[in-house]
Amino acid sequence: MRRADRLFQIIQVLRRSSKPLTADAIAAELETSKRTIYRDIATLMGQRVPIRGEAGLGYVLEGGFDLPPLMLTSDEIEAAVLGAQWVAGRADPALARAARDLVAKIAATVPERLRPVVLEPAVASPPSWKVKPETLDMPRVRAWIHSGRKLTLQYRDEQERETTRTIWPFLVGYLDATRLLVGWCEMRADFRTFRTDRVVDAEFLEDRYPGRPAVLRARWFAAREAEMKAARCEPPQ
Structure with a gap:
């Protein structure tokens, strides 16, 4: 090097x-x-x-220092293109459009010698399963997460039972065929995960919840890691 x-x-x-x-x-x-x-x-x-x-x-x-934004290596470009392919095939329409725009911007600004890495990548994301339809406004959900505001969900579980939950949303998980909204549930006083295609209706509240979304995410990831560690240590039945 x-x-x-x-x-x-x-x-x-x-x-x-x-x-x-x-x-x-x-x-x-x-x-x-x-x-x-x-x-x-x-x-x-x-x-x-x-x-x-x-x-x-x-x-x-230290914070505040940055490099020119497009000093990218070939591997970094392929990583960005692969990620953008995945998002374009599985995310909500707004993020999918942003992913396609991202690839176009990279192709337009990288040096000529690196342009084939963008336009003719050696990597590819596999075809996605058909994403289940949803009524939830995902761009607005993401905006509510960034601003740390509450949501009230009318939710239908796998047994078709409906409940109303007020949550503190802090993460959206994108899977192959479904999306998951993770938040702190006021009714259960615990973290809960909701499939977005099972949300019947949502009310976007102006109330801000205590703390920051990043803190809730860190607590949730720590709890998940502890659960997985405990499962690995549990003796076989």
């Missing part, structure tokens, strides 16, 4: 990490020596890249 490419990759590695990374960890990912990483980080700091930290403790990239 050329040194210029390695410097760029160090910034990328630090930018996507939420915690300090040691030189050992960075060196292992970039398949180089720890001494080389120390030298490269010193170079980046000398170029006023806002990296904090020191040897033995780890390094972080």
Whole structure:
């Protein structure tokens, strides 16, 4: 790897990490020596890249620093195209349209030598199952999640029983044939998952729920991880 490419990759590695990374960890990912990483980080700091930290403790990239938006590698472009293919075939119409627009924008702005990676990708998402119809306004649901506001759902379960639930929505999961809305249910005082095709009606409330959506997501993921860990440790019957 050329040194210029390695410097760029160090910034990328630090930018996507939420915690300090040691030189050992960075060196292992970039398949180089720890001494080389120390030298490269010193170079980046000398170029006023806002990296904090020191040897033995780890390094972080401070907020507010960014790179030109389309300095993309071939692998990064194919990753974006593959993800966009999946979204275009399975997400709601607004996100599907955004995914197709994203591919067109990438193709229009990358260097000519990388354009075939976008227009003739070597990767492909498999055909999707037919997504079940739904009446829920998904773009508005996503807006409510971003703003941390409540929803009241008229919901029909698999036994055709209807209930009314007021939830604090914080995540939409996109599966092959269904979409799942995850939230904190006020009635159950716990996390609940709702299939969007079983939502009969929805009222978009202006009330904001306590805390931030990101905090609820973190709590839900932690609870899921604990459940899976407990299941793995459970002795066979």
